[in-house]
Amino acid sequence: MSNVFILNGHQPSDFTKGELNKSLVERAERLLSAEGHQVRHTAIASGYDVNAEADNYVWADVVVLQFPVNWMGVPWSFKKYMDEVYTVGGYDGRLSNGDGRTAEKPKENYGLGGTRADTKYMLSATLNAPRDAFDNPQDGFFKGLSLDELLAPVHYTMKFFGMTALPTFAAHDVAKNPEVESDFARFDAHLKAHF
Template sequence: MSNVLILNAHHYYPFAEGKLNATLVQAAEELLKAKGHKVRIVHVGETYDVEEELANHQWADVVFLQSPVNWMGVPWTFKKYMDDVYTAGMGGALCHGDGRNESAPKENYGAGGTLTDTKYMLSLTFNAPEEAFNNPDEYLFQGKSVDDLWFPMHMNFRFFGMQPMETFVCYDVMKNADVENDFKRFAAHIDKHF
């Protein structure tokens, strides 16, 4: 069985209290534990210890990021978590620098990750409807996928040598939510990948 680190990246706003993300975290914990996996949960908007978070990442076989999509990316509190924890991990806990060396200073940027046996999964909640993606006629995303939009986050995890698992998405959660179906799809997604 796997060690799964769940990162709840939600940041509270009066219009977005985080109930859906919290419920998805709870569901992931229950589903994973029922399958025999060990789970640790970190709420990145709360107080955390950097050394403990580095140890959590080294412990994990899978890092599971549960995040709302705020302005096409992670909430600022998760960006702060990344700046604090991931920068501290540059000395060998998560990677050995940026992967380059003196004999090839222009090659292998980002190839210094130490978490090469670790996978990661993105689980995202969007206000955007599913139909806004993968359609070149749609205004904003111009045919791009969710994973195209989240390419920078994929690269952050790849920087540490992690391998991606299939992304899960709840769409249109503020204006046209289908929570019951989302939870069914979420359970099936967890079952498929764990």
């Protein structure tokens, strides 16, 4: 069994209270704990200790990043979390030993200094865009872009620390055409398939 750290990156607002993201975190915690995994989770909106958070990444075999896609990226509070936690953990060696370059080879190996090579991560996103808007060259907005391509900055951040991606989960069209029970069933199946 593995150590699983789940991060809830939702930022509550007048428009979204974060119930779906919270429910997905609770489902993951319940399901994974029942399977024998050790689980910790943090809700960014409830506050966090920067050093304790960096330690969670060292402890974890798998990190689950649960968040809504806001304006084509992570919520502002999640980005602030990244800036604080990842910078501390990156500078002190918990997440990386610098950026991978050396004085002898200052132009080589950028991004390859990560110390978490034995850690996997999974993105789990909620978003208002419908599923058919992605991987569809006929779509007028994304023009064939995949969700993982849209979330490339998050993927590259995890890659910077040496982590390996598990397949991404997404709940689409959550504001205008929600299918919550179907999303829950797909989420449970996704977790069972990849843990």
